[in-house]
Amino acid sequence: MNPSLLQVLYDSQIELPIDSTYYWKLLNEIEKSNSHAQTYTIMKQGGRLEATPAFFQQELKEKYQTVIFQNILFKNQTNRILREFEERRIEIIPLKGTGFAERHFGHLGARPTSDIDLLIKPTDMNQAIDIVKSLGYKEERKQIPFHFHGSYNKVLPGSPIPLTVELHWDIVKQNTANFSIEELWKETSSLNGSLYIKQLSNFHLFYMICLHGWRHNMDSLKYFIDIIQLILNLDIDFKRLLEDANRHKTRKRIVRTLSIVYHQLPILHLVKEFPKVVSTSYDQRNTSIKKYVDFIDYSFLSYDSPKHSLIEFYHWLHPKY
Template identity: 65%
Template sequence: MKPTLLQVLYEPQVKLPIAFEYYWQLLNEMEKSKIHAQALFILKQNGRLKGTPAFFQQALHEKFQSILYQNILMKNQTDRLLCEFERGGLDVIPLKGTSFSEKHFGHIGARPTSDIDLLIKAYDMEEATNIVKRMGYAQKEKQAPNHFHTAFSKELPGSEIPLTVELHWDLLKKDTANLEISEFWKEAYPIDDSVYVKQLSDYHLFYMICLHGWRHNMVSLKYFIDIIQLILNLNIDYKRLIDDAKRHKTKKRTIRTLSIVYEQLPILQSINEFTEKIPTLYNQRNSPIKKYADFIDYSFLSFDSPKHSIIEIYHMLSSKY
């Protein structure tokens, strides 16, 4: 049985196949999730890149170069925005982005960044919007009352795709969870010599990344790799995580997400044991019936409160009409 991509990346005891066809399949799988750069740096760090065919290595390096140029631009644009927030005296936390790539993958270009996500405080929304607009970004959409972020964009010279900035005042819809975003702010700390530009604590970064993966139903391997990298790099207190998730009514979402990750890479149990498991249908997603059942489970059954499930059903129905 051929190893999965996650096994190739993270299980050094797994023997690398020699058939070229297998590596073409890996490249096709990477293309679906745009994870060439992550794969390149993880294979390098684990000393396994040289054990792969030359054409495979070249393909990863070529993809990495384009991601590197994009991320350098993203870092420049992010830094300019953060300087304006610092100058304006507004608290802000960059979410993911190039700093996440540098810290947890080892290089600014090791993880693609497609937009700029900033967490602000809800009462600073008007002033934050003014800062973003002064930097040349136009609001793309009206601020939805039941949502937790709004997007702005601007055209960049030489780029067909506009640059998007998302201002977040929360991480989940307020009426489908009891998440206390103030707890994330309380443990955040300043970046370098700044006063207002901050970063999440390691613990809340992990919590946020898990919720982010859940919101996208773990449809891409990039969500797996983000979570796995943090499990490897950080010592997460799972008891605290589950206790907090219980208070925040995000327990099912958190457990479901981590259950899927640990199912796909059981070696993680030897790094940080996770016992709060629930059955998932991730392995059967190729079956149309199981794929539909997985969607129902994700969309409506991964809420801690029946009330939150009903509200989510209402949101979904109202968005279609």
């Protein structure tokens, strides 16, 4: 059996195939998840890229270079916004983005960025909205009740796609967990010596990335790669993770997400054992019925509290809520 992309990226004991057909299929898989830059960077860092066909290398390199140019724009725009918050003495945390690519993948162009995600304290949201609007961003749509972010767009000269800023005041829906965002803020640290620009602790970064992957039902390889990179690069306290998730009523979400990741890349058990791996329906998404079962499991059964499941079911029936 040919290795999966995750095995190619992270399992150095796996022998790379020589059949060019395999690499065309791999490129198709990479295209679906827009993970060319991550694949190029990780394979190059691991010394495996040179063992692949020239057409495969060229395709990855071209997309990687495109990501570099895009991320330079995102970084410049992000820094402009952050400077405004620093000058106005409002605390802010950039989430994911180009900083995440640089710190955890090793290069600005190692991971594509689609928007600018920023975490603001709920009490500062009105001022934050005023700042992004003063920089030319317009509200994309009215904020959804009980959700945790609002979107603001700006049209850039020569670009067919507007630049989007998402202002977050939380990382989970407030009425489907017992999580207090203040816990996260208490463990932040200064970013590059700034007084008001903060960064998440490694622990809360991992927590957020897992919840982010869960929220998208791990429907793209990019969510796997983000989580795996952090497992490899950070020393995450899984005992604390499960204890906190239990308090926050997010334990099922965390366990489900990490179980899927460990099932897809078993070599992770040798890197850092996750103590609560459970069986999931993720591997069985190959038929319509099994996809439906997985959707039900993800949408309504991965909540710790029956009350939270019922609330999410109500939100599903009434999307505007």
